[in-house]
Amino acid sequence: MDFYQAIIIAIIEGLTEYLPVSSTAHMIFASSYYGIQEDDYVKLFQVSIQFGAILAVVALYWKKFFDFTKFNFYIKLAAAVVPALVLGLLFDDLIEEALGDPVPIAIVLIVGGVILLFIENFFKNQTVKTEETITIKKGVAIGFWQCLAMMPGTSRSAASIIGGMQQGLTRETAAEFSFFLAVPTMAAVTIYSIFLKSYEQTGLKGYELLTQSAENLTMFLMGNVIAFIVAIIAIKGFIGFIKKYGFKPWGWYRIIAGALLLAYFTIYK
Incomplete structure (x- = not known):
């Protein structure tokens, strides 16, 4: 992977991480299109640049994240993230193996698009209008919905949004x-990928891959900065977009993109 390819991947991460379209699917497809060799560093890069996207949310909602008088907010997030932490550790190897085949990912992209077309018909009586009225129980339920995103192509954002609407949000x-x-x-995925995980091809930890060369470290820093900037733009645009248009446009996008990618990988690959 060269610097140009790294910039493309970082833009895709920042743009799609918070949209219900699956950032993982888009990065995998882009990597295949540009012929990026899927080595240990590429796998690490695709995960670790999520750190920039994380900072985008913290920057936009800094009053929420740094209001230490509302301890219940942190309790809800901690409880909601537990399902993903447990299941992620248990199924990490299976998830990584699934990332190697783009055809089922394209199919999942299409299926998720169909669901988004009808999501608002399923959930009509939405009474939870603020974060403060989300209970810990509802937060945990949304956390389990989020785990569906462990299937590549699902979209963490789509799964947790659907889970939220199912819980009355x-x-x-x-x-x-x-x-x-x-x-x-x-944050948990990034920390695990950089400091705890040993990568299959090299046997190195993530931080060892990052510090293996100045180019690797520079690419990592650049990728996070780009993902941060693009994610800020995407988040601001997404909230305004769904208020006006709902989720149907994203459903059609997933269906069209998934169909095109399915054709590409079954006919031309």
């Missing part, structure tokens, strides 16, 4: 809580 509140929940979830 309005679409705007569900989207915002999805952003909040992303912070501890992706």
